[in-house]
Amino acid sequence: MKVKISVLIFFLAAANFVFAKAHNVGSDNEYIKKCGPVPPAFYEAYKRQNPQVNPVGKAMAKMYDHILHFLGVRSRYRHYDPLSKCKANQRILVGAIEMYNMDHREVIDDITDSGAYNSMQLLMNGYLKSPLYCDNGGKYRSYGPLSEDGIVYCDYHGPVEVPFGNLIKPTPIWVQVIQVILIMLVFSLFIVLLFKFVIKFVKKSPDSPDSPPIC
Numbered sequence: 001m002k003v004k005i006s007v008l009i010f011f012l013a014a015a016n017f018v019f020a021k022a023h024n025v026g027s028d029n030e031y032i033k034k035c036g037p038v039p040p041a042f043y044e045a046y047k048r049q050n051p052q053v054n055p056v057g058k059a060m061a062k063m064y065d066h067i068l069h070f071l072g073v074r075s076r077y078r079h080y081d082p083l084s085k086c087k088a089n090q091r092i093l094v095g096a097i098e099m100y101n102m103d104h105r106e107v108i109d110d111i112t113d114s115g116a117y118n119s120m121q122l123l124m125n126g127y128l129k130s131p132l133y134c135d136n137g138g139k140y141r142s143y144g145p146l147s148e149d150g151i152v153y154c155d156y157h158g159p160v161e162v163p164f165g166n167l168i169k170p171t172p173i174w175v176q177v178i179q180v181i182l183i184m185l186v187f188s189l190f191i192v193l194l195f196k197f198v199i200k201f202v203k204k205s206p207d208s209p210d211s212p213p214i215c
Helices: 002-019 025-035 040-049 055-071 082-103 119-123 173-204
Strands: 140-143 151-154
Touching: 040 151, 055 173, 082 119, 082 140, 082 151
Parallel strands: none
Antiparallel strands: 140 151
16 A cells, blocks of 8 residues: 555656646747846745645645644734735836836846945836835846846745746655655654544543543
């Protein structure tokens, strides 16, 4: 039975790796030739934010949610979501840069945070009411020329949308399998401890046949 489960996990991870490839590999490669290597923040943010993009990760996320629900713990993201706020900031920043570039001959082609061409300071002159910040400490950057088809992104949360699907591949299969095995072990340990606690509680109950008689 354990062998069958391991084989099933392996094939799920393999299928996820195969089908996660993007269909626009050629266009992405052309963009990379033009703009240079994709920022590492894209992949790091993708891994951090998307455990549900593959079957194995989705199952793990559901199991985690069920455990939290059983323990009566609410996710902090229901109350406050810095990711959504950061991506909203990125959309505002993109709009402000587009308006600025339409109004000025010297356009903002990349985001800088120091010197005479500090992007936020330039945009504060009629395009932003206040500077935009990421609550997780990320910095807003750009990939490619913003006067053309460049991308605004946060070096912690990544871009609003991931445009390079073929480069944002899932975690290697062996890493996924190890993660699943670990989560199964933790979950099994949780079930065993819960079962032992219930048995101990039942034995201590006054109605239990093993409990001593009450005088």
